[in-house]
Amino acid sequence: MKYWREPLDLDRIKVTRGRVTVVLDRCKGCEFCISYCSRGVLAMSKKFNRKGYHYPEAAEPAKCVNCHFCEVICPEFAIFSEDISDTAG
Amino acid sequence: MTPPTTAAVQPVHPQDHLLRTDRIPHIWCSGCGIGIVFGALMAAVMKSGTPLDDVAVVSGIGCTGRMAGYIKLDSFHTTHGRAIPFATGLKLARPQGKVVVASGDGDLLAIGGNHFIHAARRNMDLTIICVNNFNYGMTGGQLAPSTPFGAKTTTTPLGSPDEPFNFCALAAACGATYVARWTALHVRRLTNAITEAMNKKGFSFVEVIAPCPTAFGRRNKIRRALDLLRFYYDRSVVKNQLDPGEATIDFDHSLAVGKFLDIERPTFLDHYEMVNRGEVEAWPATGVDASAAGKRKAG
Numbered sequence: 001m002k003y004w005r006e007p008l009d010l011d012r013i014k015v016t017r018g019r020v021t022v023v024l025d026r027c028k029g030c031e032f033c034i035s036y037c038s039r040g041v042l043a044m045s046k047k048f049n050r051k052g053y054h055y056p057e058a059a060e061p062a063k064c065v066n067c068h069f070c071e072v073i074c075p076e077f078a079i080f081s082e083d084i085s086d087t088a089g
Numbered sequence: 090m091t092p093p094t095t096a097a098v099q100p101v102h103p104q105d106h107l108l109r110t111d112r113i114p115h116i117w118c119s120g121c122g123i124g125i126v127f128g129a130l131m132a133a134v135m136k137s138g139t140p141l142d143d144v145a146v147v148s149g150i151g152c153t154g155r156m157a158g159y160i161k162l163d164s165f166h167t168t169h170g171r172a173i174p175f176a177t178g179l180k181l182a183r184p185q186g187k188v189v190v191a192s193g194d195g196d197l198l199a200i201g202g203n204h205f206i207h208a209a210r211r212n213m214d215l216t217i218i219c220v221n222n223f224n225y226g227m228t229g230g231q232l233a234p235s236t237p238f239g240a241k242t243t244t245t246p247l248g249s250p251d252e253p254f255n256f257c258a259l260a261a262a263c264g265a266t267y268v269a270r271w272t273a274l275h276v277r278r279l280t281n282a283i284t285e286a287m288n289k290k291g292f293s294f295v296e297v298i299a300p301c302p303t304a305f306g307r308r309n310k311i312r313r314a315l316d317l318l319r320f321y322y323d324r325s326v327v328k329n330q331l332d333p334g335e336a337t338i339d340f341d342h343s344l345a346v347g348k349f350l351d352i353e354r355p356t357f358l359d360h361y362e363m364v365n366r367g368e369v370e371a372w373p374a375t376g377v378d379a380s381a382a383g384k385r386k387a388g
Contacts, residue, residue, distance in 0.1 A: 021100045028119035030314050036274075053119070072132070072276045075124025076114060077102045 018066025018081040020058045026078035029053035033070035033079050039063040042070065107131045107141075109161050116155060120314020122273035122299025123153050126220050129276055130191060131160065133283035143186045147176040149196035152227045152301075153220040156191045170200030173208045176215050184358055187216065187287055194221040194235040198256055202234075209263035209292045211357040216286045217294045219256060222301035230304030237340060241308045253338065256296050261333035261350050266291030268333055268350040272298040274322040275346065282348060291356050298325075298344070 007013070020041060027049055034042045034056050043059035056079065058064065064081060071080045102108075108131075117123050134144055146164040148157040149172035157164035167175045176188045190197070197205055197219050208215060224242050225231040231244045235256070239248040261268050267289045269282040279297060286293035300306060300317035311317045324340050329347040336345035363369050 023100050023102055025099070026114050028114070030120035032120070032125075032315065032318065035315055051114070069276075071103070072128060072280070073125060073274075074128070075117065075121055077104055077108060077124070077128065080100075080102050 014085070016066045016083060017085045018064040018068075019061065019084045020064055020070065020079060020081045022055055022057065023078045023080075024049045024055055025051065026076045027053055027055035028076055028078075029055060030075065031056075032073045032075070036073050037070055038067060039065060104128065104131050107134065107161055109159055112159055115159055117152060118301075118303045118314075120300060120302045120318070121152070121226075122222065122297070122301070122318065123156070123220055125273045125276060126153075126191075126218065126279070126297050126299060127156050127159065129280040130156070130189065130218060130283055132280045133287060134162070134189075136280065136284045137187070137287040139187050139287065144189065145176075145179055145186055146189045146191055147172045147179065148190065149192040149201060150227075151193040151196045151225070152222075153191060153193035154196060170196055170202075170204065172196065173201060173204040173213075173215065173217070177208060177213050180214055181358070184214075188214075189216045189218065189287065191218045191220070193226070194219055194223070194256065195225045195233045198254060198259070199234045206259070206263045209260055209265045209294070212264055212266060212291050212354050214290055214356045214358060215292060216283070216289075217260075217292070218283060218286075219294065219296045220299050221256065221296055222299050222305060223253075224301060224305045226301045226304045230301075230308060235338075237338065240305075242305070243308070255333070255337055257294070257333045257336050257349055260292075260294040264292065264354065265294045265350065266352050266354050267293035267295075267348075269294070269348040270296040270298070270336065270346050272318075272321040272325050272344075272346060273300060274318050275325075285348075285351075289351070291354055298338070298346075 041060050041064045042056040044054050045057040049055050066081050066083050144162050146157050146160050148154040149167050150169040157166045172190045172192050176190045180188045221235050223235050224233050230242050232242045234254045236249045257268050257270050267286050271279040282295050286295050298321050300314050302314040302317050306317040324344040325346045326343040327347045328345045333349045336349055
């Protein structure tokens with residue numbers, strides 16, 4: 001992230017880390033999660049799922065901060081994120 | 090072409106414990122807003138802290154009516170427009186339970202309009218979630234009581250000649266105790282509104298403006314679900330505590346969203362118990378002067 005000035009407590013702030021998982025066969029390719037991901041983690045895959053839809057995949061998984069917005073905006077219950085702050089260090 | 094990919098083990102979504110997973114993927118089209126509202130409803134059920142055995146979801150006919158079939162709680166899919174009478178019965182038989190009516194604008198306010206206004210008048214302790222997609226989506230996109238003036242539908246190819254209902258104003262005028270409106274993209278606020286509505290004693294009404302790209306958007310030159318979702322969101326202006334009568338759905342100036350009403354009023358069950366205990370004074374409360382009767386001549 002770009003800052004207009006360095007925050008004084010930057011070294012103490014802990015940013016959560018998340019991991020996005022897609023339930024492939026539920027996705028209908030509406031792109032809501034891709035457009036509304038605030039960190040630009042997701043991108044449309046070139047592959048198809050069993051129903052013939054393109055599905056999202058984590059193009060830049062390291063950027064995910066586990067905000068769960070993809071999870072709440074998905075009309076298909078096909079994407080969710082989990083907290084991995086502890087394991088990522 | 091890359092061959093279709095299927096994961097060997099399906100990952101478990103956090104909301105799967107409230108979903109009838111054997112019915113998923115659901116029938117709603119790609120980009121339909123009902124799925125978002127459904128997710129918000131499930132999140133609100135968990136957030137409200139009600140024991141799951143005490144929650145019942147009732148829905149009527151239409152795309153939104155399918156919600157009752159997908160949620161793994163006590164639920165019933167009623168006949169067209171009759172979700173509120175069924176829910177009233179449920180509530181009276183088991184007053185400690187929370188009854189949520191989730192249905193579309195056509196079901197709740199066209200064919201079910203009378204049930205809606207009378208449930209609001211009696212202040213039945215129900216939570217009504219109305220998914221407003223501005224047309225009858227399931228049957229092919231016909232004119233609904235919510236279709237904006239001039240909008241094209243299957244039955245009005247030149248544009249709708251009718252003024253639409255303002256559902257929030259109707260609910261408030263009929264005596265609802267909680268009235269809110271959000272669009273499908275205000276998911277977090279919508280979840281909070283549904284939680285508040287569930288915990289509110291009395292007739293609570295939450296209207297959600299949801300995109301219907303297949304039936305409504307396609308005929309009105311907003312074909313992509315993403316564009317329709319953003320269109321509603323961009324036009325919306327949050328105006329909490331606005332007089333519901335002024336909270337019109339005006340796409341040209343401002344589409345008012347927010348929590349419009351949150352008042353206290355005795356519910357039907359409160360009044361019914363009072364009457365049964367004989368605590369209600371005879372009507373009229375001021376009494377009738379028997380000696381004066383007959384003295385006044387008509388005219």
